[in-house]
Amino acid sequence: MTVSVWQEIPEPIQAEHDDVVIGAGIVGSYTATCLRERGRDVALVDARFPAAGASGRNAGFVLTAQRETYPELIRQVGREAAREILAMVRDNVTRMRTLAKGFNVPLEEGAIHLAETAAEARELEHWARELEADGTTVEFAHRDPYGTGYAAMMQVENDCMVHPARLTEAIAAASGVTLYDHNEVYAIEPASDHLIVRGRRVHIRCRQVYIATNGYSADLHPYLRRIVRPVRGQILVTTPVQCILSVAGITENHYFRQLPDGRLLIGGARAFFEAQEYTAEDTVTPNLHVNLANYLRHWFPDVEFEIERQWAGIHGFTPDRRVAIGFIPNEKRIAFAVGFSGYGNSIGLVAAERMVELAMDDRDAGPLSALRFP
Ligand SMILES: Cc1cc2nc3c(=O)[nH]c(=O)nc-3n(C[C@H](O)[C@H](O)[C@H](O)COP(=O)(O)OP(=O)(O)OC[C@H]3O[C@@H](n4cnc5c(N)ncnc54)[C@H](O)[C@@H]3O)c2cc1C
Known part of the structure; x- marks a missing residue:
């Protein structure tokens, strides 16, 4: 602007x-x-x-473990600095919870990192072990919390979802x-x-x-x-559906949660449209939204939904x-x-x-x- x-x-x-x-x-x-x-x-x-x-x-995820993964952070900055950043993030997550509760802002417990394939499950397990090694309580399991075919899951203590606005x-x-x-x-x-x-x-x-x-x-x-650098992020929200997500999920390329009124929220997919998403224009693009809707249809085939709302926002990414x-x-x-x-x-x-x-x-x-x- x-x-x-x-x-x-x-x-x-x-x-x-x-x-x-x-x-x-x-x-x-x-x-x-x-x-x-x-x-x-x-x-x-x-x-x-x-x-x-x-x-x-944004989607309201308050996460201790970020998608770039803790092993990658250790590789970038070394164990000591990674541990320092992890401590800051844990402190931040606690503060977000305290503020949300203090201001009576809606907060939902938990968020689960998911592996779609056996290879991703191995990476997720490694990620979980490195977080544990640096004092974070993590649950890793070869289990699918939704029963639709995910290969593994990781849940980190204190993660939650807020109403960000x-x-x-x-x-x-x-x-x-x-x-x-x-x-x-x-x-x-x-x-x-x-x-x-x-x-x-x-x-x-x-x-x-x-x-x-x-x-x-x-x-x-x-x-x-x-x-x-400005980078666009896009989100889609459906009409209310029956309860299918007991807890919010994050995969390599997508994140999704079910709002208290039953609507599903899904975002991500940026990696598939990288060139177009390096922009400061907060407009919605149909191709990325087809991907988001298809992701829901693929992993939750029994759910019928209409698209209720679509929006875009601008992140700032450092190199x-x-x-x-x-x-x-x-x-x-x-x-x-x-x-x-x-x-x-x-x-x-x-x-x-x-x-x-x-x-x-x-x-x-x-x-x-x-x-x-x-
Ligand atoms: C679609 C999407 C989903 C996301 N999901 C998550 C998530 O689930 N969890 C998570 O942790 N993060 C998420 N993020 C990232 C998160 O939203 C941001 O990291 C965070 O909101 C950044 O906060 P901020 O206050 O720095 O910036 P912003 O919230 O962007 O605030 C910047 C403010 O500056 C104002 N401004 C800009 N230029 C000027 C100017 N010249 N003069 C005066 N004011 C100006 C703008 O109007 C704006 O209000 C997501 C982002 C997007 C786009």
Whole structure:
């Protein structure tokens, strides 16, 4: 997104705050919460409204084990750093549960990783053993929880499902900060002793900026274009059907859950349409949705359904699929936490807190530091 000269209101509101957080998704809303708890005067700004982006469009899975798998993470960063990231994710999952319960946001227990083939079952078992070795309680079994032909399953303690938009809205509302919605930011201008954040409706003078715009970051600063790439994700929801999923499922390429009212939600399939999904356009494409519907028909052939709703959202992916927390080069007054690569519910809260600690306490973000991208 960008802002034309015609779209800016004639005399934008002039405001002043200690800090400006750009993006009112789950990450920006929790960043605002952390700053407010430290006594800062905070403005939370969004181009649209809280949860307008991926935080209000995702599937609501809160997972300890991410699809890129723990053995792969160990290979990438080494055992010690992988263990550190795992501890952050476990902490994040616990915080998500606490917040959802505290705000009375719907939460469903459990989510199961599934293997479709014997080869995938071997990988899943290896994944389970590595998680166990680093202190996570995991159940692995050559069992199909739905009785439709899956080869194996893995369930990790504490995993759950939330209503992602309600949770983000609740965090934003409870933060107690000043919200400027429908205020797309088009420039962050550093001056000697302050910064000016220029938005369509409000211009804010402040001392520190926190960027939490994930997949939409490219137009905000050229440096972010280098480390976070927009990637579309798409979801389909059916009309209500009889209860077929006792618990939500995740496979190599798909994820699905049954909502409390019986509707089935399914997403994923991006790997089959990779080239078309590297985009910031949140439009629905028929080819990917045929794949999603056919997946349900293949694995749950007895279920008759109509398609009720389809939507798309924009993720932000880093090259190594790990969130990047850092400062804009040579500008410590602009911090960012972007590139959640499909797992903002798993690590977004802790990443927000680490971004605040980086800016206020000079605490390095460890294995999530953006310094790994030269
Ligand atoms: C289809 C789909 C399914 C997903 N499923 C899951 C899942 O089940 N589990 C999981 O953990 N993750 C999932 N994700 C990923 C997850 O949604 C994200 O990682 C997470 O929401 C990122 O949160 P965020 O706050 O960083 O970004 P966002 O929620 O995208 O928030 C960014 C905000 O910034 C605002 N903004 C952008 N540019 C500007 C600007 N210039 N000025 C002002 N405001 C601006 C936007 O309006 C938006 O509200 C999914 C993503 C998609 C797209």
